[in-house]
Amino acid sequence: MELLLEGVSARHPAARPGATPAIQSLHLRIASGEQVAIIGPSGAGKTTLLQVLACALPPSAGTFHTGGLNPWQLPRRALQRLRGRLFLAPQVPPLPPRQRVVTSVLAGRLPAMGLWASVRSLFYPSDIPGAYQALERFDLADKLFERVDRLSGGERQRVGLARGLLSPASLWLVDEPLSALDPTRSRMAIRTLVDEAHARGVTLISTLHQVDVALANFPRIIGLRDGALAFDLPSAQVTRELLARLYDQYEHELRGEVPVAEVVEPSVPSQPAVMHCR
Ligand SMILES: Nc1ncnc2c1ncn2[C@@H]1O[C@H](COP(=O)(O)OP(=O)(O)OP(=O)(O)O)[C@@H](O)[C@H]1O
Ligand SMILES: [Mg+2]
Numbered sequence: 001m002e003l004l005l006e007g008v009s010a011r012h013p014a015a016r017p018g019a020t021p022a023i024q025s026l027h028l029r030i031a032s033g034e035q036v037a038i039i040g041p042s043g044a045g046k047t048t049l050l051q052v053l054a055c056a057l058p059p060s061a062g063t064f065h066t067g068g069l070n071p072w073q074l075p076r077r078a079l080q081r082l083r084g085r086l087f088l089a090p091q092v093p094p095l096p097p098r099q100r101v102v103t104s105v106l107a108g109r110l111p112a113m114g115l116w117a118s119v120r121s122l123f124y125p126s127d128i129p130g131a132y133q134a135l136e137r138f139d140l141a142d143k144l145f146e147r148v149d150r151l152s153g154g155e156r157q158r159v160g161l162a163r164g165l166l167s168p169a170s171l172w173l174v175d176e177p178l179s180a181l182d183p184t185r186s187r188m189a190i191r192t193l194v195d196e197a198h199a200r201g202v203t204l205i206s207t208l209h210q211v212d213v214a215l216a217n218f219p220r221i222i223g224l225r226d227g228a229l230a231f232d233l234p235s236a237q238v239t240r241e242l243l244a245r246l247y248d249q250y251e252h253e254l255r256g257e258v259p260v261a262e263v264v265e266p267s268v269p270s271q272p273a274v275m276h277c278r
Contacts, residue, residue, distance in 0.1 A: 010060055
């Protein structure tokens with residue numbers, strides 16, 4: 001599914017009216033079957049961009065086309081059909097807590113099923129071997145019949161990703177898929193996503209905070225900073241200097257240092273804060 005953004009701006013639905021858009025005047029073309037990582041500091045607009053690509057958030061300016069269609073000009077049913085052709089994995093997957101893992105994973109198929117088949121599958125899992133195989137790819141096959149609320153955060157995250165393997169989508173949008181995973185499972189999860197997307201000709205777009213993982217696994221890297229495009233390059237051309245500029249000041253903030261311009265001499269000697277406990 002080809003994606004085309006022309007001068008797209010968008011802001012979170014809960015943002016203050018008149019707030020600066022989280023992404024601003026973005027021009028992007030992502031061809032069908034491409035694999036792209038979106039990196040950038042926290043608050044750069046990565047999730048907002050994924051939401052626009054998922055047809056979940058309308059642009060406040062500019063135009064967005066997916067598969068040659070402007071989703072926001074489609075009739076409601078056609079928009080629903082279009083959404084059924086894409087898979088969005090939020091950072092924290094919205095899994096019903098009392099559901100069995102097998103049912104949660106098979107829910108990836110729902111967009112391709114009719115209403116009755118969907119309802120039936122909630123009570124009688126239709127393809128247990130399929131769910132098992134998807135979970136196996138994420139080292140989670142032993143949790144097939146476990147309840148979702150008895151899983152760790154990283155296990156839930158992998159259930160959310162395993163759903164994608166069962167979905168009929170031709171576009172996978174994955175938001176920070178590794179945030180709760182240990183290094184070994186991170187490598188395994190990202191290789192599974194990349195290899196499967198490649199084998200199926202699915203377009204894969206993932207936001208990532210792990211820059212080394214992005215560079216090692218994705219042929220194209222988009223750097224976002226303050227809602228704007230910092231760079232859009234083949235991974236081999238993403239230099240240390242570009243990365244330093246992308247994360248500059250944010251690293252500074254992470255180290256807990258105060259930017260020079262903000263240092264103000266205190267008029268009275270600062271006193272340590274004292275907490276009294278009764
Ligand atoms: N729930 C919200 N309510 C209001 N504004 C929001 C909300 N979520 C995000 N925003 C605004 O959108 C901006 C971009 O947020 P976004 O979630 O797209 O960033 P991000 O790059 O995904 O960050 P992170 O790496 O922390 O996930 C934020 O800086 C904030 O101004
Ligand atoms: Mg985000």
